[in-house]
Amino acid sequence: MLAGCVSTAPPPSAPIPKPDHVSTPVNSQQAQVRFRQVASRVEPAAERECRRRTQGVNCDFLIRIHSNTQAPSNAYQSLSKSGRPVITMTRALIKDVNNNDELAFVMSHEAAHHIQGHLARRAQNAAAGAIIFAGLATIAGTGTNDIAAAQDLGAFVGGRSYSKDFELEADRLGTVIAYKAGYDPIKGALYFARVPDPGDRFLGTHPPNAQRYYAVQATIARIGG
Numbered sequence: 001m002l003a004g005c006v007s008t009a010p011p012p013s014a015p016i017p018k019p020d021h022v023s024t025p026v027n028s029q030q031a032q033v034r035f036r037q038v039a040s041r042v043e044p045a046a047e048r049e050c051r052r053r054t055q056g057v058n059c060d061f062l063i064r065i066h067s068n069t070q071a072p073s074n075a076y077q078s079l080s081k082s083g084r085p086v087i088t089m090t091r092a093l094i095k096d097v098n099n100n101d102e103l104a105f106v107m108s109h110e111a112a113h114h115i116q117g118h119l120a121r122r123a124q125n126a127a128a129g130a131i132i133f134a135g136l137a138t139i140a141g142t143g144t145n146d147i148a149a150a151q152d153l154g155a156f157v158g159g160r161s162y163s164k165d166f167e168l169e170a171d172r173l174g175t176v177i178a179y180k181a182g183y184d185p186i187k188g189a190l191y192f193a194r195v196p197d198p199g200d201r202f203l204g205t206h207p208p209n210a211q212r213y214y215a216v217q218a219t220i221a222r223i224g225g
Contacts (some may be wrong), residue, residue, distance in 0.1 A: 016193040016213045030093040032065070038103045038183075039063040045181035046111035048174070054117055058083050066090040077110040077119070085114040088163060097191060103179055105188025105216075108173035116173060118166045164207040171212050175219040191214040 026034065043061050050059035062080070066088050073092040080086055087110045097103045113119070171216075175185040192209035 001004075008086075016210050017190065018193055026095055028091065028095075031091060034100060034103060035065060035089065035094050038100050038107060040113065041181040041183070042104050042107045042177065046108060046115070046177050049180065050111070057115070057117075058085060058198045059115075061087060061114070063087045063089070063107060065094070071079075075106050075110050077113040079119065085111070087111060087114075093098050098194070099187065101178070101184045101188035102191040104178045104183035105185055105191060107182065108177035108185075108186050111165070111177055112173035113171040116166070116169055118170065123127060126158065137196045167207055167220075168212065168215050171211045172219045175216045179220070179223060185216050186220055189213045 014077065017077045043063050046061055047059045050057060050061075062084055064086065065072075069091055071090040071092065073096045075087065075089045075093055078086045085104060086109060089107065089110075093106065094103060097106065171189075175189075178185045178188055189212070195209065197209045
């Protein structure tokens with residue numbers, strides 16, 4: 001579906017367009033209604049995309065609100081003890097989004113992390129980094145404590161080696177999921193215009209916001225093509 005088309009997206013260095021308008025803040029009850037509305041459409045779309053793209057993967061998503069009412073704005077993907085994919089969103093994030101399209105995009109992005117196996121791939125990269133760094137320390141003839149420190153450093157570096165790539169992969173697939181759920185991913189990705197930009201730091205976990213926005217735009221251009 002995404003192959004064989006040419007992207008007409010602006011370069012990642014271009015600024016993100018500003019939203020046409022900013023919605024009025026919502027209260028806790030309105031935020032819960034917004035969450036239920038969006039989750040009821042994103043969850044089945046994510047599960048269908050998961051089953052279409054994977055084999056032997058648990059695609060039974062659980063999308064939930066964080067139990068801590070004071071937790072800062074955040075969303076993340078994890079696995080339950082039984083291996084069920086879980087998407088957790090804090091109340092602060094649900095209130096922070098400008099509209100349902102933004103919430104759907106964030107939710108779809110987290111679902112994409114699971115479909116693309118990013119948790120396992122990150123763990124593999126961390127393990128490989130720990131082995132390499134520990135091996136180098138051993139060859140250098142350092143002591144036990146230094147080898148352990150090198151192993152920890154290797155796990156840290158390895159775990160972050162492809163974090164930015166993972167985020168962009170999840171942005172692209174998240175765009176597809178949000179689109180298939182009936183939302184506007186371009187409008188949803190304007191969320192990046194309002195959140196702090198991580199820049200392009202060495203070993204940073206997230207790419208620049210503009211790069212992420214235009215990855216979404218390029219994906220939509222290919223879908224439309």
